[in-house]
Amino acid sequence: MKKISRKKWVAAGTSALLSITVVAGCSSGSPAPANQGTAKQENQEPPKLQALTYWVGLASNVAATLKSFGDMTVYQELQKKTGVNVTFQHPPVGQEKDQFNLMITGKDLPDVIEYGWTGYPGGPEKAIKDKKIIKLNDIIDKYAPNLKKILDANPNWKKQVMTDEGSIYGFPFLRGDDYLLVSNGIALRQDWLDKLNLKMPETIDDWYNTLTAIKKSDLNGNGKPDEIPLLISKGDMGGSVAFLGSFGVNYDFYHDNGTVKYGPIQPEYKQFLTVMNKWYKEGLLDPDFAVTDSKLKDAKVTGNQLFATVMSTGSGIGNYTSLVKNKIPDFKLVAAPFPVVNKGDKKMWSARTYNFSGGVAAAISTSNKNPEATAKWLDYAYSDEGKMLFNFGVEGVSYKMVNGYPTYTDDVMNPKDMSMAQAMARHVRANFNGPFVQDKRYMEQYAALPEQKDSIKIWSEPTDERKLPPVTPTSDESSKFASIMNDVNTFKDEMFNKFIMGAEPLDNFDKYVKTIEGMGIQEAVKIEQSALERYNKR
Known part of the structure; x- marks a missing residue:
């Protein structure tokens, strides 16, 4: 051996990792005696492999x-x-x-x-x-x-x-x-902004005007109207709360001064859907947003088609910049601030984690x-x-x-x-x-480009004051919670696409809310409220 x-x-x-014998469930040999870890090591046999x-x-x-x-x-x-x-x-x-x-x-x-x-x-x-x-x-x-x-x-x-x-x-x-807590957010092509002599958009209206200008311009110079102003999917709603957070809610549970709420049934969520529906109709939102996976997204960025989307500091800004540095002249991806509805509004949502x-x-x-x-x-x-x-x-x-x-x-x-x-x-x-x-020193090198370092600062601006901490329901609550949310999440995701694409009129939003309420969402809110209160007492 x-x-x-x-x-x-x-x-x-710190302290020595004492000699031990590790055995897998499928391996032979006897477990080490319980006191072996504290025995003196001088005359002890080396651990078996x-x-x-x-x-x-x-x-x-x-x-x-x-x-x-x-x-x-x-x-x-x-x-x-x-x-x-x-x-x-x-x-x-x-x-x-x-x-x-x-x-x-x-x-x-x-x-x-x-x-x-x-x-x-x-x-x-x-x-x-x-x-x-x-x-x-x-x-x-x-x-x-x-x-x-x-x-x-x-x-x-x-x-x-x-x-x-x-x-x-x-x-x-x-x-x-x-x-290390923030590494994800909205990024856009600064070189395209510069070509149009546009400033960084800050409000929802700024974004509308910017995306409209992008749509009307042949910025990749291929003579085709193939520029995609914005790609936002329901997957982007989870971590970054991109654009949805502008309205003060998220795509899941959150708390407002300690009171738990469910984002996708709030009036502010309808406001967000109304904006996205308008942008979709006008061709500002990628018509394939519902079916674009990570590989297709990569192709749209590196294929010189996409203006703005959600990405990370490393595998997004850094990776894309590296991949196209010899292919697309002047290519420059930068982080965009999380937008607000009205200038001066507090930014409350980002992709900050724990x-x-x-x-x-x-x-x-x-x-x-x-x-x-x-x-x-x-x-x-x-x-x-x-x-x-x-x-x-x-x-x-x-x-x-x-x-x-x-x-x-x-x-x-x-x-x-x-x-x-x-x-x-x-x-x-x-x-x-x-x-x-x-280790922080990993990110200092992984995010070595100035644009990457700036992204961490820019995406860290929101307060995230409404974000729920990592609460956990009890084992008794969990089965009930899972049963409710499996149905709710399936329906919510389906309706997200339908509302934005116009397959479901936004006039039916109240009916959609009642359907989710009928699935037991208020019971789930109570479970999350109890979990938050227990977490605060840990």
């Missing part, structure tokens, strides 16, 4: 060039350091939710399951009560000193990673700095025969050494230290035959997510 030196198993800057099964979605930036997380530098190095051989199980890209629902019903589960656990039917607390994953509070206290230290030092983060009942259900993805959001965490399943050892393995990522590995990779391979600053190599920053986002994802998890603490 391969021997791993004790020196390699030390987490720098055993298997660990790990279920996780394959990020698109990784999937572009690699077949598995196991091919990434970060996990190859992690195996060298810990002696733990991990077999990753990836559902097909785009089928994560369906595959999760199939997988989680089984009895022999993977040892570690990384998922957005707020999406589990009934929520993460229900997953614990269903005996699918284990409650980690005591295990973290005893076997994950690095994560424990971070949560104890950041009580607001700790508040976010636990349920109302106080359960910690997974090793979380934590954004380690407020600088340090922990979406419930994305690596949970330890009940099939795992040695959760304590697995917790120690996961805890390595929260050490000083682990943070460097997950954010920057291996020194000399994906980064080098320059005046004490971890600087990505040219292979990452200026790759050939792939985007920077894809090159980075070959080595680290910094530019998507995972069970570790994301």
Whole structure:
């Protein structure tokens, strides 16, 4: 059996990751005695190399060039350091939710399951009560000193990673700095604005006038009326609340001074739909907005057709700029401020997230025969050494230290035959997510262009005062909530397209509201209100 030196198993800057034996549900061997982690190490045999099964979605930036997380530098190095051989199980890209629902019903589960656990039917607390994953509070206290230290030092983060009942259900993805909380918003072609001698639009009326001017001009110079002024889909309504937020509501639940409301039944939502319907009729909104996926969107941006849409700092502004730099002269994408209805109105909505959001965490399943050892393995990522590995990779391979600053190599920053986002994802998890603490210094380089740095500042302007924190319904509430919202969301999404495209007259908005009320939306609002009040008491 391969021997791993004790020196390699030390987490720098915090506490030692003590010698352990990790066993997967399918591997042979006996679990380490409960007191083995606290035994003296001098005369102890090195840990045995055993298997660990790990279920996780394959990020698109990784999937572009690699077949598995196991091919990434970060996990190859992690195996060298810990002696733990991990077999990753990836559902097909785009089928994560369906595959999760199939997988989680089984009895022999993977040892570690990384998922957005707020999406589990009934929520993460229900997953614990269903005996699918284990409650980690005591295990973290005893076997994950690095994560424990971070949560104890950041009580607001700790508040976010636990349920109302106080359960910690997974090793979380934590954004380690407020600088990392905003990376998505509306972007537009500054070079097209300049050609028309137009100012950056600030109000809804400004946008109407700007989009109209774009529609009437052959800005890509091909002699065809193929310019698309704006692409906004219902998918853009979720995170960025693009244009919808201008009216003070969102596409889901929000709170107004502590009172929970449901955005898509408010009068302000009708105002938004009325504007979008007008823009659609006049050809200002992409006629294919309802069926344009990410690949088609990419083609419209890089094909010199699209003026404005929602995108991110990295895979949007940075990626597109890189892809077209030798193809489209003067191409310049910049962030646009979130618009207001009237000049001087308060901007209340952006895509700002929380340090922990979406419930994305690596949970330890009940099939795992040695959760304590697995917790120690996961805890390595929260050490000083682990943070460097997950954010920057291996020194000399994906980064080098320059005046004490971890600087990505040219292979990452200026790759050939792939985007920077894809090159980075070959080595680290910094530019998507995972069970570790994301480092601000990653974004300072990932968003290296002036336009990218400006985007973070511009998209951070709104107060987000109406945004709900990451609340969780109780397991009893969850099944009722899920039952209501499955029907409501299906109907809401269907009607979003119909109202904008004119297939459903806006005169029927009140009828639409009554239909959603008949589905039980007020009961769902009460559940969210109770969840908010419990969250505030955590």
